[in-house]
Amino acid sequence: MDVLFSKEQIAERVQAIGKQISEEYDGQSIVLIGVLKGAAIFLADLARSITVDNTFDFVAVSSYGRARVSSGAVKLIKDIDNPIEGKHVIIVEDILDTGLTLSYLRQLMLQHKPASLKIATCLDKPERRLVPIEADYACFKIPNRFVIGYGMDYAERYRGVDDIRLYPDTPPGH
């Protein structure tokens, strides 16, 4: 599988985003909310590149499989463990693709009344967007190709690959 971004390129971008977040939230505390399972590895690296006070939590949403037709299909499986009311929150994702997952989560997190809410994603695939949503922080913009590695899977495989690779044949539904 062809390498799209090497682990060195990823590390460099994660460091840069971590630095930017640390500067923008200087003197404040932030809560990072990772979206299981894909975001786990990016969150682990991002949290360690942020120098301001931070905690993290995780949510899990139901995968809407290959159909990906309706935003109504996204469902919360695991909610945050700790309240975020009045806190500065950043949702952390591995990839922003159709936007259905993040637009659902964004609305849900806003109901908890955070002081602020932003989105950090490792990858942004803007051509695939079905709903209007943008990331505040993104390591890389990518074309409409299916990718694996650095937390991202194809049928649950390849999450532990430490660079980001193009999956050879676009799987059905993508």
Ligand SMILES: O=P(O)(O)OC[C@H]1O[C@H](OP(=O)(O)OP(=O)(O)O)[C@H](O)[C@@H]1O
């Ligand atoms: O913008 P979207 O089209 O909603 O796609 C992006 C979401 O899809 C993937 O998660 P998935 O639901 O496959 O579960 P996973 O994180 O466990 O791999 C990815 O990790 C994002 O969370």
Ligand code: HPA
């Ligand atoms: O390109 C992708 N790879 C892995 N998981 C994904 N979820 C949405 N897009 C992708």
Ligand SMILES: [Mg+2]
């Ligand atoms: Mg995910």
